[in-house]
Amino acid sequence: MSPDQMAYGPRHRLLSVLVENKAGVLARVAGLFSRRGYNIYSLAVAPTDDERFSRISIVVDVESSPLEQVVAQLDKLINVVEIGELHPDEAREAELLLVSVSADAGQRSQVIQLVGVFSGRIVDVGQDAITVMVAGTPESIDDFENLMRPYGIAGLQRTGRIALPKLDEKSASGAATPAANIA
Amino acid sequence: MELTGAQALVKSLEMEGVEVIFGLPGGAILPVYDPILDSPIRHILVRHEQGAGHMAEGYAQATGRPGVAMVTSGPGATNVVTPLADAYMDSIPLVCVSGQVATSAIGTDAFQESDTTGITLGVTKHNWLVTDAADIPQVVREAFHIATTGRPGPVLIDFPKDVANSTMEWYWPDGVDLPGYQPPSHADPAAIRAAAALVLAAERPVIYAGGGILKSRASEVLRELVDLTGIPVVTTLMARGAFPDSHPLSLGMPGMHGNFTAVTSMQKADLLLALGSRFDDRVTGKVSAFAPGAKVVHVDIDKAEIGKVRRPEVGILADCRLAIEALVEEIRAFGPIDHSRLAPWIATLRRWQAEFPCTYDRHEPASTGSAGSGASRRPTLKPQFVIETLRALTPPDTILVSGVGQHQMWASQYWSFEYPNTWVNSGGLGTMGFAVPAAIGAKVGRPDRMVWAVDGDGCFQMTAQELATATAERIPVKIAILNNAYLGMVRQWQHMFYEERYSEVYLSPDLPDYVGWAESMGCIGLRVESPEEVTPAIEKANEIDDRPVVIDFRTDSMEQVFPMVPAGASNDDIVVYQSQGTSDAEALQ
Ligand SMILES: Cc1ncc(C[n+]2csc(CCOP(=O)(O)OP(=O)(O)O)c2C)c(N)n1
Numbered sequence: 001m002s003p004d005q006m007a008y009g010p011r012h013r014l015l016s017v018l019v020e021n022k023a024g025v026l027a028r029v030a031g032l033f034s035r036r037g038y039n040i041y042s043l044a045v046a047p048t049d050d051e052r053f054s055r056i057s058i059v060v061d062v063e064s065s066p067l068e069q070v071v072a073q074l075d076k077l078i079n080v081v082e083i084g085e086l087h088p089d090e091a092r093e094a095e096l097l098l099v100s101v102s103a104d105a106g107q108r109s110q111v112i113q114l115v116g117v118f119s120g121r122i123v124d125v126g127q128d129a130i131t132v133m134v135a136g137t138p139e140s141i142d143d144f145e146n147l148m149r150p151y152g153i154a155g156l157q158r159t160g161r162i163a164l165p166k167l168d169e170k171s172a173s174g175a176a177t178p179a180a181n182i183a
Numbered sequence: 184m185e186l187t188g189a190q191a192l193v194k195s196l197e198m199e200g201v202e203v204i205f206g207l208p209g210g211a212i213l214p215v216y217d218p219i220l221d222s223p224i225r226h227i228l229v230r231h232e233q234g235a236g237h238m239a240e241g242y243a244q245a246t247g248r249p250g251v252a253m254v255t256s257g258p259g260a261t262n263v264v265t266p267l268a269d270a271y272m273d274s275i276p277l278v279c280v281s282g283q284v285a286t287s288a289i290g291t292d293a294f295q296e297s298d299t300t301g302i303t304l305g306v307t308k309h310n311w312l313v314t315d316a317a318d319i320p321q322v323v324r325e326a327f328h329i330a331t332t333g334r335p336g337p338v339l340i341d342f343p344k345d346v347a348n349s350t351m352e353w354y355w356p357d358g359v360d361l362p363g364y365q366p367p368s369h370a371d372p373a374a375i376r377a378a379a380a381l382v383l384a385a386e387r388p389v390i391y392a393g394g395g396i397l398k399s400r401a402s403e404v405l406r407e408l409v410d411l412t413g414i415p416v417v418t419t420l421m422a423r424g425a426f427p428d429s430h431p432l433s434l435g436m437p438g439m440h441g442n443f444t445a446v447t448s449m450q451k452a453d454l455l456l457a458l459g460s461r462f463d464d465r466v467t468g469k470v471s472a473f474a475p476g477a478k479v480v481h482v483d484i485d486k487a488e489i490g491k492v493r494r495p496e497v498g499i500l501a502d503c504r505l506a507i508e509a510l511v512e513e514i515r516a517f518g519p520i521d522h523s524r525l526a527p528w529i530a531t532l533r534r535w536q537a538e539f540p541c542t543y544d545r546h547e548p549a550s551t552g553s554a555g556s557g558a559s560r561r562p563t564l565k566p567q568f569v570i571e572t573l574r575a576l577t578p579p580d581t582i583l584v585s586g587v588g589q590h591q592m593w594a595s596q597y598w599s600f601e602y603p604n605t606w607v608n609s610g611g612l613g614t615m616g617f618a619v620p621a622a623i624g625a626k627v628g629r630p631d632r633m634v635w636a637v638d639g640d641g642c643f644q645m646t647a648q649e650l651a652t653a654t655a656e657r658i659p660v661k662i663a664i665l666n667n668a669y670l671g672m673v674r675q676w677q678h679m680f681y682e683e684r685y686s687e688v689y690l691s692p693d694l695p696d697y698v699g700w701a702e703s704m705g706c707i708g709l710r711v712e713s714p715e716e717v718t719p720a721i722e723k724a725n726e727i728d729d730r731p732v733v734i735d736f737r738t739d740s741m742e743q744v745f746p747m748v749p750a751g752a753s754n755d756d757i758v759v760y761q762s763q764g765t766s767d768a769e770a771l772q
């Protein structure tokens with residue numbers, strides 16, 4: 001993938017999928033995407049405050065298949081309870097990044113300064129590398145990642161984006177657009 | 184009351200009203216086969232698990248009730264994958280129980296372990312791995328609920344041996360708890376109003392009836408809609424029988440091998456009322472050229488089908504029967520309908536029907552010497568003639584089952600279907616080997632009906648061993664093999680699209696000896712080589728009611744299925760039977 005293809009762009013849409021917390025649910029969702037030829041750009045899963053359910057945040061590439069079809073097929077999975085689409089301007093999005101950056105004693109202070117700018121935290125320090133954790137909007141994570149690149153990245157892991165509807169939008173429209181009702 | 188998991192499973196099946204299980208035991212499912220001995224449920228021992236799955240499908244298609252199959256772990260489960268995939272494609276309600284190795288052994292590559300829920304994920308509506316005997320009644324209830332409601336489909340319950348052997352306190356759940364599953368039922372009244380307005384304004388409307396009519400038991404109300412509005416009906420391969428072929432407004436089957444009028448009516452329509460049909464590529468041909476002038480009303484219970492292939496002007500997410508009932512009511516409210524508005528359209532259709540009926544050369548002499556010297560003056564046995572004669576000699580409510588290939592298309596073209604659930608075939612997956620076991624399942628479900636299978640010589644060889652099951656269980660099905668000595672449909676494609684370079688399609692007319700094979704399995708075997716033998720053989724078969732009958736019809740190898748819309752071509756480029764010349768659909772308007 002070229003960096004251009006990797007960037008989150010207009011062909012990407014974010015679905016927030018509430019699923020029953022049952023064995024194999026992720027395999028069902030992932031299996032559906034692969035057998036129908038849909039592309040997942042990123043995916044994050046975690047339990048919700050109600051232990052019966054988990055929330056899967058999926059960024060879908062809608063170039064290959066219309067979102068409406070993706071949503072309708074997802075909705076047919078028995079364990080999928082609710083699907084909402086979150087428009088970037090109506091959502092609070094966040095992502096977490098862990099990155100190990102080569103930084104010898106000379107460069108270290110520059111890196112630490114940038115970590116400060118992004119309100120990150122240093123979680124590990126080695127002889128000539130440090131590991132940093134940064135949380136923020138996916139765009140700020142992109143920026144931070146790009147700034148670290150010249151120093152040399154030894155290891156990197158991003159969680160994929162998670163999101164909730166903005167509170168003002170939420171009180172106005174109830175919740176995330178219920179994508180499952182797009183006719 | 185304390186029960187073992189195995190007893191709880193069998194009791195749960197009894198609670199669901201199961202009358203028959205098609206299956207074959209093995210190590211992992213052994214515990215369940217013990218309580219089956221004491222259960223009122225009939226068990227039919229198959230010779231191959233694929234047979235169990237197709238029997239359950241045939242049972243379901245003929246009765247409208249869910250079919251049940253039971254298999255052991257590993258190879259038993261993998262053998263049933265084809266029928267599950269078949270049932271998934273054709274939306275057939277099926278509940279399959281598979282044995283599994285003990286939960287402690289799962290993931291260790293234990294003997295006869297396979298990841299059955301993983302393997303069947305993409306070919307079932309849902310599946311379960313039961314890990315606690317206490318869950319069994321709940322899972323069985325959910326399984327039948329999911330298999331039979333909404334868009335029906337196959338489900339699978341994977342049942343580890345230790346769970347079967349452990350105990351539970353018996354209960355029967357009041358209902359199901361499926362927060363993510365609410366199948367649609369009633370149609371949105373606004374959408375019905377919009378659909379009614381289009382119906383009343385249309386000048387060249389066509390009802391495009393699909394398998395959903397049968398699944399929702401909407402045949403009667405479909406007929407009401409037709410009689411009310413005067414709109415002609417095409418019935419897809421999955422919907423044959425959903426509307427009587429004898430009705431004056433029946434146009435028959437559309438699609439790749441549909442008749443000229445059915446195909447062209449859709450191309451020229453200004454309104455398509457798609458009722459429980461899914462714009463399958465075998466119906467639409469090249470999608471961008473399909474029914475270019477038609478507005479579309481699409482009724483489906485599966486939201487993912489609405490707009491998947493063709494965006495409708497009005498999409499109606501509902502049970503087909505409820506939606507048609509609402510539409511009939513809405514249209515009735517407008518008062519009597521003047522059918523004369525449609526008269527020019529109906530006249531055009533009649534003209535096409537007269538000009539381009541499905542046809543074949545009834546008196547063509549044999550073109551090959553395959554039947555021996557001197558045979559060349561004898562007329563060859565045409566497969567279409569066999570089907571026409573069979574139709575004439577069997578009761579109107581006969582259940583016709585078919586395999587996959589040329590014989591299937593001829594069966595659909597030349598049989599006249601009068602009742603719902605009288606046609607059992609593999610439409611979506613196109614599974615060779617479907618006919619023999621599906622016919623057995625259909626006969627088990629409808630012992631009061633005559634059940635005939637029209638099978639190909641290639642298909643027959645894939646699952647014929649189930650005739651031993653049929654004999655052992657006294658299931659008197661009748662099989663007509665249209666033995667053209669070829670994988671005929673593939674041969675036809677090689678003839679038309681590969682310059683007659685025939686690659687790996689010849690089977691031989693007499694290897695195996697079908698009559699000898701049938702008799703070795705306890706059936707009556709008959710052979711028919713010329714047209715005049717057809718009627719006596721069928722009459723003889725019809726009289727036999729204590730065992731299966733197989734007739735080896737030696738049909739013309741050269742015969743091809745027409746009309747045909749070549750794959751990927753526009754429906755406007757339909758190729759009709761040679762003697763009808765080339766049709767110019769444009770000029771016909
Ligand atoms: C299991 C399976 N394998 C292969 C095919 C591809 N196929 C479609 S029709 C056909 C030929 C069927 O031959 P036969 O049963 O003799 O029927 P005929 O076309 O000659 O009437 C084949 C091989 C299939 N549909 N199913």
Ligand SMILES: [Mg+2]
Binds near residue numbers: 639640667669670
């Ligand atoms: Mg053949």
